[in-house]
Each structure stands twice: as C-alpha cells, then as structure tokens.
Amino acid sequence: MEVVIVPDSAAGGDLIAEAMADLLRRKPDALLGVATGSTPLPVYEALAAKVRAGEVDTSRARICQLDEYVGLPYGHPESYRSVVLREVVEPLGLTDEAFMGPDGTAEDVAAACADYDRALAEAGGVDLQLLGIGTDGHIGFNEPCSSLASRTRIKTLTQQTRQDNARFFSGLDEVPHHVITQGIGTILEARHLVLLATGEAKADAVALAVEGPLSALVPASALQLHPHATVVVDEAAASRLKLGDYFRATYAAKPAWQGL
Numbered sequence: 001m002e003v004v005i006v007p008d009s010a011a012g013g014d015l016i017a018e019a020m021a022d023l024l025r026r027k028p029d030a031l032l033g034v035a036t037g038s039t040p041l042p043v044y045e046a047l048a049a050k051v052r053a054g055e056v057d058t059s060r061a062r063i064c065q066l067d068e069y070v071g072l073p074y075g076h077p078e079s080y081r082s083v084v085l086r087e088v089v090e091p092l093g094l095t096d097e098a099f100m101g102p103d104g105t106a107e108d109v110a111a112a113c114a115d116y117d118r119a120l121a122e123a124g125g126v127d128l129q130l131l132g133i134g135t136d137g138h139i140g141f142n143e144p145c146s147s148l149a150s151r152t153r154i155k156t157l158t159q160q161t162r163q164d165n166a167r168f169f170s171g172l173d174e175v176p177h178h179v180i181t182q183g184i185g186t187i188l189e190a191r192h193l194v195l196l197a198t199g200e201a202k203a204d205a206v207a208l209a210v211e212g213p214l215s216a217l218v219p220a221s222a223l224q225l226h227p228h229a230t231v232v233v234d235e236a237a238a239s240r241l242k243l244g245d246y247f248r249a250t251y252a253a254k255p256a257w258q259g260l
C-alpha cells in the first residue's frame with residue numbers, strides 16, 4: 001500500500017485526476033469505478049478541467065458505480081445513479097451508455113446484485129476504483145463486519161452512516177436503511193484501488209485502515225490485501241498516522257515515472 005500525504009483536498013483531487021488521465025491515455029476505454037460523497041468531488045472537477053483543456057480524451061471512458069440506495073425511485077436526485085450521472089458522467093461529456101450501476105429499484109434485489117457483479121466481470125473488470133472512507137471505516141457501503149470476501153449484495157446501514165449521509169436528504173428519516181454495495185471481494189478485483197480521505201473526521205478511520213490489523217471491523221483495512229492500493233490523504237486525515245514521516249519521505253523520493 002502506498003500512502004500519499006497531500007496538503008489539501010484540491011491537491012488530492014489533482015493527483016488522482018492525473019492518475020485517471022494517465023490511465024485513459026494508455027487505455028482510452030478504461031472502466032473507472034467512482035465513489036459518491038463529498039470527498040471525491042475535487043477529483044471529478046480536476047478530471048473535467050483536463051478534458052476541457054484538451055489534456056485527456058475521455059470520450060471512450062466507461063464509468064461504474066460502487067454502491068446504491070435501495071428503494072429510491074428512479075431519477076431521485078440522491079440516488080447514487082443520479083449523483084454519478086450529475087457529478088461524473090455529464091461533466092466528462094459522456095452519455096448513459098458509458099455508465100453502469102446496480103439497480104436499486106429492482107424487486108429482486110439479490111438478482112440485481114448478482115447481475116451487477118456479472119456485468120462488471122463481462123465489462124472486463126474495473127481498471128481503477130476510486131474509494132472514499134466512512135467515519136466507521138466503511139468502503140462503498142460495506143459496513144463494519146462485512147465479509148472481506150463479500151460480493152455485491154444488500155446491506156443495512158449503521159445509524160452512524162445514515163446520520164453522516166443525512167445532509168444530502170431533507171432529514172434522517174429520508175435516508176434509506178438498505179443499500180446495494182459492491183462487496184469487499186468485488187472491490188478487491190479492481191486493478192488499482194485509490195482511496196481519498198480528507199479532513200480530521202476521517203483521521204481515526206484512516207489510521208486503523210492503513211496501520212491497524214486487517215479486520216472486517218474496519219472494512220477499508222482490506223486494501224492491505226491489494227497489490228496496487230494507493231491511499232491519498234490530506235494533512236488532517238493523516239494526522240493520526242504513526243508512519244506519516246516515513247510516508248512523506250518515501251513519496252518525496254519516488255521516481256516520477258512510477259506514477260501512482
């Protein structure tokens with residue numbers, strides 16, 4: 001696992017957008033897995049700016065969702081499908097054709113989950129999966145004690161996560177209890193995992209994920225199992241890392257040709 005400590009969220013966004021652009025220059029139809037929440041927005045803004053500046057062509061890029069609420073009506077502004085279309089697909093000038101996600105409106109949720117895992121595999125697998133982290137250490141919507149081998153499935157949100165996400169809804173009661181999320185096993189199949197965490201509120205979760213034991217209690221610790229995992233954190237999110245100085249020195253000495 002590589003840990004990169006950046007001064008602020010904008011620098012983290014630039015760094016990851018450049019990694020995505022670099023991937024798309026090598027593989028124009030790369031499948032990019034995207035995350036929702038506030039944290040990844042600087043990544044999407046920086047990537048869209050690169051497209052406008054002619055630095056990268058995303059016209060053949062493919063985008064896939066990490067997770068979804070169950071039961072929000074199609075077109076609900078806070079369904080993750082709507083969020084990803086609004087924040088990623090449209091700004092990159094892509095159409096719905098380039099986009100795939102699990103069906104949170106399906107009557108047969110188990111079948112929708114299995115369908116999504118199959119669709120990801122048939123698409124050739126995810127090339128780069130961007131992740132955020134919940135304050136409880138979740139990735140996607142894999143809450144604490146999710147199996148490290150889990151596949152895409154339905155999960156029940158913790159009260160903490162529902163409270164954290166209530167800001168996107170008119171109140172806590174509006175936040176669904178159930179979600180579909182790529183499993184931890186599914187996420188680990190992506191070729192490159194990039195987790196972005198910013199702000200003091202994520203510092204404990206980051207320290208446990210990076211330096212704690214591998215544990216289902218901290219789902220993000222599963223990144224320790226992945227051969228190509230990059231954790232990008234700002235100073236506040238890095239503040240509880242014991243090895244912060246080592247991570248800084250290692251990144252400062254990294255040959256530029258290696259990229260992320």
Ligand SMILES: N[C@@H]1[C@@H](O)[C@H](O)[C@@H](COP(=O)(O)O)O[C@@H]1O
Nearest residue numbers: 035036037038039132133140141
């Ligand atoms: N399912 C999403 C996660 O993918 C995201 O990482 C998390 C943190 O969001 P934020 O970046 O807004 O803190 O929120 C939700 O739970």
